[in-house]
Structures are given as C-alpha cells and as structure tokens.
Amino acid sequence: MRAEHHVATFGADGGELVVGGVPLRRLADRVGSTPFFAYDRSLLDRRLDELRAALPGRLQLGYAVKANPMPAVVQHVARRVDWLDVASAHEMQVALDTGTATARVSFAGPGKTTTELVQAVAAGVLVEVESVGELDRLVLAGERVGVRPRAALRVNPDFAVRGSGMRMGGGPQQFGIDAEEVPGVLSDAADRDVDLLGFHVFAGSQNLSADLLVTAHTHTVELLLRLADKATQPVTYLNLGGGIGIPYFEKDEPVDLARVGAHLADLLSAEVAPALPDADVVLELGRYVVGECGVYVSRVVDVKRSRGQRYVVVDGGLHHHLAATGNFGQVIRRNYPLVVGDRLDPGAREPAHVVGCLCTPLDLLGSDVELPEVEVDDLVVVFQSGAYGATASPADFLGHPPAREVLV
Numbered sequence: 001m002r003a004e005h006h007v008a009t010f011g012a013d014g015g016e017l018v019v020g021g022v023p024l025r026r027l028a029d030r031v032g033s034t035p036f037f038a039y040d041r042s043l044l045d046r047r048l049d050e051l052r053a054a055l056p057g058r059l060q061l062g063y064a065v066k067a068n069p070m071p072a073v074v075q076h077v078a079r080r081v082d083w084l085d086v087a088s089a090h091e092m093q094v095a096l097d098t099g100t101a102t103a104r105v106s107f108a109g110p111g112k113t114t115t116e117l118v119q120a121v122a123a124g125v126l127v128e129v130e131s132v133g134e135l136d137r138l139v140l141a142g143e144r145v146g147v148r149p150r151a152a153l154r155v156n157p158d159f160a161v162r163g164s165g166m167r168m169g170g171g172p173q174q175f176g177i178d179a180e181e182v183p184g185v186l187s188d189a190a191d192r193d194v195d196l197l198g199f200h201v202f203a204g205s206q207n208l209s210a211d212l213l214v215t216a217h218t219h220t221v222e223l224l225l226r227l228a229d230k231a232t233q234p235v236t237y238l239n240l241g242g243g244i245g246i247p248y249f250e251k252d253e254p255v256d257l258a259r260v261g262a263h264l265a266d267l268l269s270a271e272v273a274p275a276l277p278d279a280d281v282v283l284e285l286g287r288y289v290v291g292e293c294g295v296y297v298s299r300v301v302d303v304k305r306s307r308g309q310r311y312v313v314v315d316g317g318l319h320h321h322l323a324a325t326g327n328f329g330q331v332i333r334r335n336y337p338l339v340v341g342d343r344l345d346p347g348a349r350e351p352a353h354v355v356g357c358l359c360t361p362l363d364l365l366g367s368d369v370e371l372p373e374v375e376v377d378d379l380v381v382v383f384q385s386g387a388y389g390a391t392a393s394p395a396d397f398l399g400h401p402p403a404r405e406v407l408v
C-alpha cells in the first residue's frame, strides 16, 4: 500500500502527521530526542476490535510478545487478548508483570534453558515443548520445583505453508516435534509427571494471502485433531499459530480478514467442536496486532547531492530498525512506506535516497523515494514499524544512542 494510505490512517493536521492525536513536531518535542518509535493506542485498539469482530467468538486470541515487547504495549494489549505468548524468561517476566493469569501465558521457542524451564514451571505458565530432549528436561524441572509442568507439544507439521515471509514448519526444522513422532512421544509421556494439555503449530509468518491462510488453517486443524485422537490425556489446548501478515510494500494488499475469520468459524463449528467441545482454541498473532500502529521517526541531519542523486541523511537507521532497511531476513530489499512527516502538503516531489547514520551502505531506509524539498531538522517517518523494530535491531552497532519508545 502507498504511504498516502498510512498518512490517512494516522491522520494529518496542517501538513503534519498526527500520531495518537498529537502532531508530529509536538510529539518529537515531548519525547525529547530523535529517533523514536511511537505506537498509536487508538489504532492498536481499532485493530484488536477488527480482529474480535472478524474472528469466531469461540476462538481465543494470543499476542506474541516478541513482535513488540515494550512493557506499556504488552500491558495495553494484555487487557484485550486471552493469551500472551513469550519466547524467553525476560518476555515471560514482562507478560507476568501485566497481571495476566499465569495459565494464560505460553512459552514457545527452541533452546529453552533448564533455568528458563524451572522458572516457567514454578510460575505455572504453559510450556510449548520443542523437542523430546526438552520434554525430558521439563519433567526434571517439574521434579526440582515440586510442580507438575503444564505443557503442550509444538508440532512440526507434515505440510508447509506457502506464501509465508518466514517459514517455520514443514520439512526438517529446529521448531517443534515432527508430526509423525508425536504419537510415540504421547504414549511415552502417558505416565510421566507432566500435563500434556494439547498442541501448538506455528508454520509461518507474514502471510498476506487469505487463500493460503485458509488452506494452512484447514491442514492445521486436521493435523491437530488427528494427533488429539492419539492423546493419552484430555486435550484442552489447540494453538493454531497465526502468521497473518501486514502490507509492507507498495504492491502488497491487506489480508482479507473477514474471509479468514469466516473460514475459522466453519472449522471450529464443523471440525473442532464435535471432537473437542471444551478445548481452548487459540490464534496467536504478533505483527498483525501491533505492526501497523507504529511509526519510526528520525530527524534529518544532512541533505546532500552526489553525482546528480539526492541523499537525505537521518539520525536513525539500521541500528534501530533493521527490518526497514531490508536486512531482517528479506531476500529482496524494498522500501517500507515513508514520508517527510512535517511536509505532507501537496507539491513537487523529487526522488531521494533516505539513508541512516551508520557507516555502511546497508543502512538504507528508502531508495528512490519521491519526496518534497527536505531540510535539516525535518522529520522522516517510516510506517509499518510497530513490530520487529527496536528489539529486533543491533542497537549497539556503532554506539549511537538507542531509540526511545512511546505509546500515545
């Protein structure tokens, strides 16, 4: 989608972008220094309302904290979702600090240390087990703290989800237990000291195709019900993963959420309810919840020309927002939508490259972007920056100050 679409979503006032009801320059003054990430609380709420409206009432919503672990954001989201999904002991602490019931916190991710397992079991969170070895260590952790662990098996599915920006299931994987091994693991675990409550599949991220998501959800439910049939304990938890993407690039279109939701409603009533009427069925989302509510704001430090090309140099860059520079696993580098946030008025536009302040050509926020006349101190705004920003970037590289973060 084009940058104008995002300007309209946030709103503008007198040629300035408005974030959380505050015009950009005033917001920058209030934050005190650039660069910063700002997350718009009302857009966050709007997104959560849209999700609830589109998804079947029976489906529980989880928030994957790693997408944006800023405590104020997690606190805000926690009151509006059913589960928090964490991937480290630190994220678990952030989640528990929100007051979310420990039974509504799930802990996924490969390489959980024994210390982390002990902490998770002691807290009573649901551990999503990634391997047979981890299950062994989880049982030992339970013995150590004298608490029977609550767990689910993360399953590496016997199918792959096409269309995902990042694939995390199908074929050989570091994630989860291969689907064909699960029945054996279940029978081995039958008389061990662990509550195996159900299953988790997370097969891919950043998928924009409703068709492919619908297919993935169909396969996921079919697989999980097949495995639930082999369970030796009552199955009360089915986590279908998520993977709903957001439109980062000009040609991307938003996911047809109504279609995904209607299909999930059909699956739940036709397939899940007859087999497991009381199970908690969870969809866990990260970037779809927070990605579109956030902007990254940096200040122009220099404007220069080199052999006919215009370069706008800002005080931020790759060290705060790796993904926006195309270095977070992207195969092809494309521009995130960006604007000069204090010069939105219509007028002549000319191409420019927007580069960060790091001494590497990788630090490129915008290549050949149509921008107005730009001066030092103008504020460049990168949209779609609410997820995988500050904490997914190498903040120490070159030793510039970290970006501030505000929820407005």
Ligand SMILES: *Cc1c(COP(=O)(O)O)cnc(C)c1O
Pocket: 064, 066, 067, 085, 087, 108, 109, 202, 204, 205, 206, 241, 242, 243, 244, 284, 285, 286, 287, 288, 387
């Ligand atoms: C990262 C992750 C998510 C969130 O992915 P998004 O693309 O941000 O929605 C969900 N579940 C698990 C297990 C993850 O590791």
